[in-house]
Amino acid sequence: MMNIKNLLSILLLLSLSPLRSYSVGREILNFYIEEPENNRYESYLELENKSGRELYKWKIGTGSAELNEKWNFTYDLERKFDKGSNSNGWENTFSIYKELEDVEWFGKKWYRDIGPYIKINTVKSKGEFANFSKENKYSMRYRVRTNSDFLLGNTYWGFDFFLSTIDSNNRDGVSLEGNLTGGMNLGYGFQNFFTIYNEYLDYANNNGTYLFRVENNFRWTYDLSQDFAFSIESELDSYNYFKNTDQDKSFKINVGPYLLYSKDINREFRVFAKVGVLGYNYEENKTEVFKSSDSSYYIKIKCGFEYIF
Known part of the structure; x- marks a missing residue:
């Protein structure tokens, strides 16, 4: 487990660095919009049905907040239910970060921030094969980002660095x-x-x-009206393990069409929904002792609200 005294000492040292102003980023109908407000809260329900499995996700809350003129806070609280395996779990993340002075590297301006990051991941299964597993992560994170005029602009890229201790029900490390x-x-x-x-x-x-892991999301979005849009999206997630482990690789890809809805109730509050039908899912998993693959069509429905202030 992370030494709390050491963490507090690091936070005290970080608080001596200068800061910049803070704003809120929102994704509306698949497009990013930055707002001058300092805080954002979002909550939604999501249902996914694939291969006869029903997966439910309740995003209790996700967003960001300005704690004071020195520190910002992000959070993501998620409750998960898998009806097929009769299991449920939590996937929660919390981070406190401080924006550092921009620096000039290779002729470009780079944004930087640093701070502690916590991820709580637990799964509890019921029935004949009842089990409880956890993989909790306590980290110090350092991020750097830069913008580019590549293609039509609005391009960003950068690096995330984590130094973490892991609390596992098998072996800590x-x-x-x-x-x-x-x-x-x-x-x-x-x-x-x-x-x-x-x-x-x-x-x-x-x-x-x-x-070595690769996540990629490629999408095309077409505006139907002020409140509706249509998109075709592909999501890829690939894991490859090397040396001293019983894991080998896993691969997942989803491709499908979606109907998007977003409605501003007022300047601060909006409701949204996303519906995908006839999407295609393929998954493959391989370890030292078994290999499995599965393909199916899926349905995904998501609806919720967002509030900025």
């Missing part, structure tokens, strides 16, 4: 990460977002394991 992330506007409604993970894992069944 540590992990190190250096991840490349970015997003770009390709024009004519096309967008692409990616993260390439590079992780060193030494906890649970990983004994000095290297994980």
Whole structure:
């Protein structure tokens, strides 16, 4: 577990650095909009049905807040239910970060922030094979970002660095990460977002394991009216493990059409929904002892609200 005294000492040192102003970013009908408000709260329900499995997600709250002129706070509280495996769990993240002075590297201006990051991930299954598992992560995170005029502009990319201790029900340990992330506007409604993970894992069944992971979201969006839009989206998530682990690889891809809805009730409050039908899902998993693959059509429904202040 992370030494709390050490964490508090780090926070005290970070509070001596200068800060910049803070604003809220919102994604409305698949497009990013930055607002001058300091706080954002969002909540939604999501249902996904694939391969005869019903997956429910309740996003109790996700958003950001300005704690004071020195620190900002982000949070994400999520309750998950898998009806097929008769299991439920939590996936919660919290971070406190401080914006550092911009720096000039390679002829470009880079945004930076630093602060503690916590991720709580637990799963509890019921019935004959009842089980409880956890993988809680306590980290110090350092981020750098820069903007680019590549293609139509609105392109960003940068790096995330994590130094973490892991609390696992199997074996506690540590992990190190250096991840490349970015997003770009390709024009004519096309967008692409990616993260390439590079992780060193030494906890649970990983004994000095290297994980190479790729997440990618490619989508095309077409405005139907002020409140409605249509999109076709593909989501890819690939894991590849190397050395000293019982894991090998996993691969998942979703491709499908969506109808999007967003309605401003007033300047601060909006409701939204996203419905996907006839989407295609493919998943493959491989470990030392088994290999499985599955493909099916899926339905995904999401609805909720957002409030900025």
